[in-house]
Amino acid sequence: MLQDIEMQVRYTRAMIRRNALNPRVMAAMSKVPRHKFVDPAMLDRAYYDGPLPIGCGQTISQPFIVALMTELAEVEEGGKVLEVGTGSGYQTAILAELVQQVYSIEIIPELGEQACKCLQQIGYENIETRIGDGHAGWEEEAPFDAVLVTAAAEAIPPRLIEQLKPGGRLIIPVGPAYSHQDLIVVEKDGQGNISQWTALGVAFVPLTGGH
Numbered sequence: 747m748l749q750d751i752e753m754q755v756r757y758t759r760a761m762i763r764r765n766a767l768n769p770r771v772m773a774a775m776s777k778v779p780r781h782k783f784v785d786p787a788m789l790d791r792a793y794y795d796g797p798l799p800i801g802c803g804q805t806i807s808q809p810f811i812v813a814l815m816t817e818l819a820e821v822e823e824g825g826k827v828l829e830v831g832t833g834s835g836y837q838t839a840i841l842a843e844l845v846q847q848v849y850s851i852e853i854i855p856e857l858g859e860q861a862c863k864c865l866q867q868i869g870y871e872n873i874e875t876r877i878g879d880g881h882a883g884w885e886e887e888a889p890f891d892a893v894l895v896t897a898a899a900e901a902i903p904p905r906l907i908e909q910l911k912p913g914g915r916l917i918i919p920v921g922p923a924y925s926h927q928d929l930i931v932v933e934k935d936g937q938g939n940i941s942q943w944t945a946l947g948v949a950f951v952p953l954t955g956g957h
């Protein structure tokens with residue numbers, strides 16, 4: 747799996763503006779047991795570099811995309827990060843290896859509850875999960891060093907930009923459901939100015955809710 751990720755980084759390096767991923771990110775990818783987050787019926791594919799179904803019409807993201815989003819978020823040890831779209835909890839676990847505290851929101855109760863159990867079983871103590879609509883972010887715990895959205899939005903939810911610290915980053919796929927989405931990196935500088943760039947074309951399940 748790690749070799750497949752390195753190969754994808756080489757193919758996409760001009761777009762993603764990286765020649766290699768941070769060794770801390772690769773160490774987290776090698777440490778987290780992905781087989782504990784996949785459907786037991788798909789155990790043989792747990793370390794294949796592609797997405798897999800996790801029930802309720804949702805997927806656990808492709809390992810390369812998980813590693814890339816983590817890299818682009820540029821998270822540091824003392825950091826506080828928000829994830830929208832807990833899903834299986836796999837990306838949540840990767841983040842928890844790298845920062846001080848992770849908050850993760852899932853809109854489908856069944857998935858959120860199962861991910862929470864799985865993360866507790868593995869022993870993570872720096873993750874808080876909640877069931878709800880991530881469009882509103884997590885006001886009580888804001889601001890965040892980084893926000894990662896793991897479902898595709900039609901437009902960037904403004905609350906998620908508001909809840910970034912100065913110097914913070916929002917990583918979010920934007921575009922129509924299942925096709926031609928852009929993985930966008932939104933950066934808020936020390937003065938609060940916002941800029942953005944597109945790292946890659948991606949295909950995520952849609953971000954629902956927002957009404």
Ligand code: SAH
Nearest residue numbers: 806807831833834852853880896953954955
């Ligand atoms: N990070 C997850 C990705 C799961 S797929 C993993 O790798 O396992 C995206 C998830 O986002 C789905 O579980 C979906 O239910 C959830 N989702 C969609 N819209 C949402 C919203 N508005 N708020 C929170 N979660 C949402």
